[in-house]
Amino acid sequence: MSTNVFANGLEISGKAVDAKTLGAFPDVCFTPPENPATPPGVPVPYPSFGFASDTDKGTGTVKIAGKTVNIKNQSYLTKTSGTEAGCAAKKGVITSKNTGKE
Numbered sequence: 427m428s429t430n431v432f433a434n435g436l437e438i439s440g441k442a443v444d445a446k447t448l449g450a451f452p453d454v455c456f457t458p459p460e461n462p463a464t465p466p467g468v469p470v471p472y473p474s475f476g477f478a479s480d481t482d483k484g485t486g487t488v489k490i491a492g493k494t495v496n497i498k499n500q501s502y503l504t505k506t507s508g509t510e511a512g513c514a515a516k517k518g519v520i521t522s523k524n525t526g527k528e
Contacts, residue, residue: 442491445478447503454519455512467514476503 432438439445453474456467480503484494494501507525509518517523 438490438495439478439481440484440490440495441479441481441493442489443478447474447476447478447506450474450476453509453512455509456514456516456519457512458514466516467512469519470512472509472512474506475508476506478503480505 437443437445451473452471454469454471457470459468478496481494481496481501482504483501484496486494488495505525510525512518
């Protein structure tokens with residue numbers, strides 16, 4: 427069974443979809459400096475990567491292949507990668523994390 431579902435010409439994203447988010451920019455993280463004189467680290471933008479199968483907070487009743495569908499401005503990916511180098515004490519500028527929920 428195909429899990430490619432379209433609405434208004436755009437493919438729907440959700441747990442059943444075999445899709446990957448490639449390079450969502452920017453995810454600014456504090457990166458350890460070469461010089462310890464900047465204790466919080468240097469803010470550097472990194473790309474963020476994730477899989478649609480890691481969707482959380484999706485639909486409750488609408489399903490594709492029995493799995494939840496993403497909801498705009500509500501769903502998120504529980505696992506992401508790409509920002510691991512931003513590992514100074516505070517990590518992400520907004521979330522204070524360098525992997526995980528995006």
